[in-house]
Amino acid sequence: MSTVPALFGPYGSPALEFADRFERYGANAAWFHGFDPAAFEACQKYDVAACVEFKTFRTDFDAHPELIPVGVDGKPIRYGELVQGVCLSQQEYLAEVEASLVDGLRQFRPTGIWLDYLTYAGWFEVPDPDLQDSCFCSACVADFCQATGLDVASPEEILRTAATEWERHKCERVAGFARRYADIIHAQLPDCVVGAYMCPWQPHEFDRALTRIFAQDYALLAPAIDVFTPLIYCTKSGRGSAWGREFLEASSAFVPQDRQVQPILDALDGPDSLRETAASSRRSWGLQVFSGAKIFAEPEQAAQFAAAVERISN
Numbered sequence: 001m002s003t004v005p006a007l008f009g010p011y012g013s014p015a016l017e018f019a020d021r022f023e024r025y026g027a028n029a030a031w032f033h034g035f036d037p038a039a040f041e042a043c044q045k046y047d048v049a050a051c052v053e054f055k056t057f058r059t060d061f062d063a064h065p066e067l068i069p070v071g072v073d074g075k076p077i078r079y080g081e082l083v084q085g086v087c088l089s090q091q092e093y094l095a096e097v098e099a100s101l102v103d104g105l106r107q108f109r110p111t112g113i114w115l116d117y118l119t120y121a122g123w124f125e126v127p128d129p130d131l132q133d134s135c136f137c138s139a140c141v142a143d144f145c146q147a148t149g150l151d152v153a154s155p156e157e158i159l160r161t162a163a164t165e166w167e168r169h170k171c172e173r174v175a176g177f178a179r180r181y182a183d184i185i186h187a188q189l190p191d192c193v194v195g196a197y198m199c200p201w202q203p204h205e206f207d208r209a210l211t212r213i214f215a216q217d218y219a220l221l222a223p224a225i226d227v228f229t230p231l232i233y234c235t236k237s238g239r240g241s242a243w244g245r246e247f248l249e250a251s252s253a254f255v256p257q258d259r260q261v262q263p264i265l266d267a268l269d270g271p272d273s274l275r276e277t278a279a280s281s282r283r284s285w286g287l288q289v290f291s292g293a294k295i296f297a298e299p300e301q302a303a304q305f306a307a308a309v310e311r312i313s314n
Contacts, residue, residue: 004111004193006285007049008309010292011264016042018296023047025302026309031114031264031288035104049111052104053197056097056177058084058117067093069121069135072155077121077132085121085214088173089139101181105188112193113185114229118178119214120170124199125231127238131206131213133159144169170215175224182224193226197264200230200237200247203254222256227285233266234273241269244277248284260285267294271304278308287312 007029009015009022016030019042029049032039036052043050061068061079067086068076077083086093101113121134136155144158145151148165152158158166182194199214211217218228232244244263251261262285265273277284287308295301 003191008286010295011288011290012292013039015293015296019046019048021296021302025306035108040108051112051114052110053114053116054101056115056118057086059086070137071132071134072136077134078130082123083121084117085119087135087137089137089143101184109189110192112195114195114197115181116197118174118196119199119216122213125233125236131209133213167212171211171217171220174215175217175220178221178224194224195227195229196221196225198228198230200232202250218255222259227260227262228255229262229264229288232263234269241272242276244273245280248280248282252282262286264288264290267291274304274308278311284312
């Protein structure tokens with residue numbers, strides 16, 4: 001990690017169509033889904049750092065209903081097509097995730113791997129999120145009791161008598177998977193950057209939903225994660241264009257000082273979000289732009305990206 005420069009560039013393999021323009025506009029990296037051979041080939045051709053977005057806890061619930069977490073009412077949680085997070089007692093699924101990571105590392109040498117959907121169930125890219133506590137299946141409850149030494153049976157009893165312990169247990173569980181995946185990555189690629197896409201809320205927002213619902217605790221994740229990447233999608237989340245700057249400037253209060261923060265912005269939000277984020281008094285460790293092909297397809301937008309890179313870098 002110490003030898004890797006700050007990484008700037010688009011998220012999404014379609015942006016690699018414009019990889020010959022990246023250097024001109026300050027982009028030195030590209031992020032794309034999975035271990036995509038064509039994306040690696042394009043990155044190698046244009047000397048671009050290849051960064052993999054690796055899916056962890058997300059699947060098609062319609063195809064795999066057994067993976068749907070259980071809510072407080074003892075029933076599968078409500079979900080739409082965008083909900084992430086699976087029941088973490090599903091060992092066959094977890095083995096498939098690990099095998100996919102191992103297989104990818106045998107074939108490719110990415111500069112970085114960003115773990116995605118490394119959370120308990122929910123969705124946060126909306127102004128009014130549907131927040132549901134989970135998973136209260138019998139196996140997850142048994143795991144909680146074993147880990148804590150508590151004797152509780154129902155979701156109601158857990159939340160009434162041991163809510164703090166339940167929240168901590170969920171966060172430790174997610175952090176444990178982060179450590180496991182980071183160990184697998186570093187066993188093959190010791191210098192590979194390990195990132196994590198994060199719920200973009202500060203710890204106090206939505207009644208502490210960052211840890212209470214999504215089980216993402218920066219301090220617990222820090223031993224495994226080099227770079228934290230909050231999803232700063234302003235329009236989708238009903239936030240102002242200064243959100244990225246505001247997050248960065250607040251992050252020193254909850255992100256360990258020896259870890260980096262690198263937001264991913266949304267091309268949908270236009271140049272204002274780029275300018276505001278670049279103006280932060282806490283410097284971002286590089287920058288990602290979701291749907292970045294839109295940026296590099298248009299010279300004017302690419303120039304605005306370049307201006308943000310220059311401001312962050314100087």
